[in-house]
Amino acid sequence: MAAVSLLSTRGLTRRFGGLTAVDGVDLDLGTGEIRALIGPNGAGKTTLVGLICGRIAPSAGTIRFEGRDITALPAHARVALGIAYTFQITAIYARLPVFDNVALAVQRRGAPDLAAETLAALDRVGLADRAGQVAGTLAYGHQRLLEVAMGLALAPKLLILDEPTQGLADAEIETFKRLVREVARSATVLLIEHNMELVMDLADRITVLNFGEVLAEGTPAEIRADRAVQAAYLGA
Amino acid sequence: MTGHRGAILGLHLGVIGALAALYFVLPAYHVSNLARVMVLSVFAMGYNIAFGYTGLLSLGHALFFASGLYATGSLVQLAGWPAGPGLLAGIAGGALVALAVGLLALRTTGVAFMIVTLMFAQAGYLLILYFGPLTRGDEGYVIDRAARAVAGLDLSDDRTRYFAALVLFALALAACLALVRSPTGRVLVAMRENAERSRMLGYDPFRYRLIGLVASGLFAGASGAAYGLMFGYVGATFASIQYSILPLLWVLLGGAGTVLGPFLGTLVMFYLVDLSSSVTTAYLMVVGLALLALVLFARKGLLGSLRERALPWLP
Numbered sequence: 001m002a003a004v005s006l007l008s009t010r011g012l013t014r015r016f017g018g019l020t021a022v023d024g025v026d027l028d029l030g031t032g033e034i035r036a037l038i039g040p041n042g043a044g045k046t047t048l049v050g051l052i053c054g055r056i057a058p059s060a061g062t063i064r065f066e067g068r069d070i071t072a073l074p075a076h077a078r079v080a081l082g083i084a085y086t087f088q089i090t091a092i093y094a095r096l097p098v099f100d101n102v103a104l105a106v107q108r109r110g111a112p113d114l115a116a117e118t119l120a121a122l123d124r125v126g127l128a129d130r131a132g133q134v135a136g137t138l139a140y141g142h143q144r145l146l147e148v149a150m151g152l153a154l155a156p157k158l159l160i161l162d163e164p165t166q167g168l169a170d171a172e173i174e175t176f177k178r179l180v181r182e183v184a185r186s187a188t189v190l191l192i193e194h195n196m197e198l199v200m201d202l203a204d205r206i207t208v209l210n211f212g213e214v215l216a217e218g219t220p221a222e223i224r225a226d227r228a229v230q231a232a233y234l235g236a
Numbered sequence: 237m238t239g240h241r242g243a244i245l246g247l248h249l250g251v252i253g254a255l256a257a258l259y260f261v262l263p264a265y266h267v268s269n270l271a272r273v274m275v276l277s278v279f280a281m282g283y284n285i286a287f288g289y290t291g292l293l294s295l296g297h298a299l300f301f302a303s304g305l306y307a308t309g310s311l312v313q314l315a316g317w318p319a320g321p322g323l324l325a326g327i328a329g330g331a332l333v334a335l336a337v338g339l340l341a342l343r344t345t346g347v348a349f350m351i352v353t354l355m356f357a358q359a360g361y362l363l364i365l366y367f368g369p370l371t372r373g374d375e376g377y378v379i380d381r382a383a384r385a386v387a388g389l390d391l392s393d394d395r396t397r398y399f400a401a402l403v404l405f406a407l408a409l410a411a412c413l414a415l416v417r418s419p420t421g422r423v424l425v426a427m428r429e430n431a432e433r434s435r436m437l438g439y440d441p442f443r444y445r446l447i448g449l450v451a452s453g454l455f456a457g458a459s460g461a462a463y464g465l466m467f468g469y470v471g472a473t474f475a476s477i478q479y480s481i482l483p484l485l486w487v488l489l490g491g492a493g494t495v496l497g498p499f500l501g502t503l504v505m506f507y508l509v510d511l512s513s514s515v516t517t518a519y520l521m522v523v524g525l526a527l528l529a530l531v532l533f534a535r536k537g538l539l540g541s542l543r544e545r546a547l548p549w550l551p
Contacts, residue, residue, distance in 0.1 A: 053436070079438030091433045093426060104426050107419045108438045114419070150437065 006031045006188050007052065007083075007158055012061035014047055021047040023212035024061070029158065034180065034189045036199040039209035040232065045192045046088055048209065049160050052190075053085040054078045065158070079108070082157035086147045086164060088192075094136030098127060101135050101146055105153035121153040125179060141172040148176070152183060159183060160190045165198060177202060200224070208232070240549035247550075248413060251496060252406045259398050269510065271398045273503050274405040275463050280490070280498030281412050282330075282455025283483035288492035289416055290448030291428025293346075295480050296337065296353030299360040300453040302475035303333040304460030306364065306371070309470035313379045314370070319386045323461050330457010331450050333360075338449040342442055345431075354480070361475040376471025384465050391466045404462050405499070408455060413495050415451065416551060424448045425493075456483075489530060491537030495551045500538055 007029040014022040021044045029035055037045050050056035052063060054075030062071045070078055079085075093101050103118045111117040122128040125145040130138065135146060144164060151159050161180075165173050173195070180189055180202060193199050199206060199220070206223045208215040216226045223229055255274070259267055279301050286292040308326030311317040317325070341352040365373045384391045391397050415421045423444050426434040431441045464470050473479070482505075483498075490501025505523070512522035534541040543550040 055432075055436070074440070076435050076438050076440045079436065085436050087433070087436070091430060091436075093429045093433065095429060096425065100422060100425075103419075104422060104434070104439075105437050107422070154437065 005029065006066060008064050009052070010062050010064075012048070012051055012063065013059050014044075014051055014056060015059045020212050022051060022058075025209075025212070025214055027207060027214070029188050029190060031157075031188055032184060033204045034184045034191065034202055036203035036206045037190060037192045037209060038194075038196075038199060038206060039215070043209040044212040045209055046162060047212075049085065049162060049190065049192060053083050053160055055085070079154065079156075082155075083160070084151040084154045084156035084158070085160045086151045086162060088162040088166075090140075090143050090147055092135045092143055092146050092150070094134075096135060097131065098122065098133050098135050098138065098146060099131040102149050102153050105150045109155055118153070121149050124152060124182075125149040126175070141168050144168060145172075145175070148179065156187055158188045158190060160192075162192045163194065164191070165193065165195055173198060243549060244413075244551055248409060248496070251499075252402070252409070255402055255405070256399075259395070259402075264394060267394060267398055269506065270503075271394075271401040271466065272463075273506050274401040274499075275459055275466060276506075277486070277499040277502040278404060278408040278462070279456050279459035280483045280486040280502045281408050281495075282452045282459065284487045284492060284494075284498045285412065285415065285424075285455065286448050286452035287484065288487055288494070288497070289421065289428060290424045290445055290452075292445060292449060292452075293350055293484075294353040294449075294452075295350045295477075295484075296341075296355075296357030296360075297452070297456055297483050298475050298477065298479035299337065299353075299357040300330045300334050300456035301460040301463075301479055301483075302360060302364070302472075303453075304330040304457030304462075305464045305470055305474050306460075307457070308461035309377070309379055309464045310370075312383050312465070313377060313470070316383075319384055319391070319465055323386060323465060326461025326464070327454060327458045330460060331454040334450045334453020334456070335446070337453075338446045342445050342449065354477070357475070357477070357480055361472060361477075364472045364475050371470075371472065374472045376469060376473070379464060379468045379470065381468065384468055386465065392468060397466050401462070401466060404458065408458065409495065409499075412455075413551060416495060420444075420447065428493075485527065488537055489527070491540030491543070494537070494539040494543060497537055497539040504538070 005028050009025055009027045012022055012025040025048060039045055047056060051058050054073060062069060065081055099118060102121050103114055106118045106121060107114055119128050119131060122131055125148055127142060127146060127149060138146060148164060165176055183189055203220055206220055207217045208223060208229050210232045215232055216223060216229050258270060283297050286294055304326035307329030308322045311325050312319055312322040337356050341349055344352050364371045381392045389396050389400060391400055423439050427441055427444050435441055486501035486505055487498050489505055491497030508523055508526055509519055513519035536544055539550060
């Protein structure tokens with residue numbers, strides 16, 4: 001377990017005033033797994049991944065990545081280590097060309113042939129023929145895919161996707177599923193998702209958060225059978 | 237994006253070539269004006285790197301211009317340095333002062349950044365007045381004609397000055413074009429567009445804003461240093477708030493975030509003031525009306541609007 005652990009948090013806590021959004025979370029992500037993070041609205045999912053990628057500073061606890069303590073590392077330095085985050089609300093450079101959006105990610109890791117690798121990253125999400133278009137004029141689904149392409153182009157070891165399929169059509173979700181499986185061959189994926197069908201289909205393991213605490217963790221089958229989860233979340 | 241390389245190169249070389257040709261066509265009065273515009277447009281180009289590309293709205297750029305002006309002026313006129321090293325010291329002075337200001341001011345963003353840069357510039361202006369016995373304050377001092385020769389070229393001579401200004405302008409234009417088309421330039425634009433997104437792509441906003449501000453200060457310092465040597469006068473007016481606002485107006489008029497916009501804005505504004513003040517003493521009203529028209533009809537400035545409507549490849 002410890003040998004393959006890519007990321008581990010211990011006692012990770014974040015308080016906002018009187019509210020404890022994330023409460024003593026111990027999370028271990030293995031190399032190459034697809035992990036889904038689920039839970040009711042306000043369970044602290046986005047705060048937890050915010051702590052992991054460095055957008056939010058923890059009130060207590062530690063975060064280790066590849067065995068190294070990164071708790072005090074600023075967000076941009078964590079990206080350099082291989083942690084990529086895609087935003088819950090689409091965050092692309094709307095006024096820049098699609099090409100530049102992805103080129104910014106590609107050049108971050110010092111690619112020798114910027115143009116070729118940028119187009120290759122766009123090709124993976126099927127947007128290569130739109131490289132010259134201004135990103136803000138893309139259809140919503142394509143904007144989400146562009147954001148995923150930016151995450152992929154960083155060639156991360158851990159890709160965090162915050163509700164990536166929100167607002168996508170069914171056909172686009174299929175494309176997306178294929179993409180995540182492909183990514184998981186070279187990286188660990190941490191996925192916040194409300195679409196249960198997708199989660200059950202895609203995830204190797206599922207972590208359920210409730211009131212900032214880990215309520216349950218296990219394979220999709222185990223989570224489906226878990227009574228506490230059913231009570232808190234699945235509403236059965 | 238790639239492509240349009242030929243058009244971009246042709247356009248910028250064309251502008252430089254046209255300016256060279258104008259020397260032989262224009263009367264002396266306009267030759268002198270144009271030399272002044274070219275030098276000041278280097279200041280505007282520098283402002284544009286911070287404001288137009290990096291998204292830093294500074295109200296203190298007079299400090300960087302004056303740093304170049306006073307570093308060169310003091311070393312050449314008061315300390316007896318040769319003009320060449322004096323010029324280099326002025327350029328470095330603008331960059332170093334921008335670095336020092338940036339290290340502190342870039343802890344803030346937005347309106348707070350405007351106020352902090354304004355305060356630094358005012359402190360610089362008051363410092364020049366405080367050391368009046370040395371700087372001669374508002375009245376300023378003249379740099380001797382003999383001291384204004386760089387590498388044997390007498391910058392007080394009209395022809396030499398014009399072509400020296402053109403060389404400086406061409407170098408600044410090339411440097412600006414190279415910067416904004418480089419990977420670093422792309423990150424500067426990314427900071428302007430969405431700093432949080434850029435942070436999550438692994439770019440430290442503080443670091444890249446500092447790079448933008450120091451490059452900006454370098455251009456401003458170069459402009460100030462050259463202005464002192466070419467026009468032979470050093471005075472505290474150049475450190476006043478007016479010279480922080482002017483580059484902002486030049487850039488807004490010409491088009492923020494365009495390479496040639498700062499030059500065009502400086503040129504148009506210069507002649508707007510020149511022509512209207514020959515007709516009326518209320519020339520600032522004419523300038524004000526021009527700016528109102530800009531806000532109403534071409535919010536992105538002359539070249540910014542042109543790029544939006546007709547020439548999307550314009551850098």
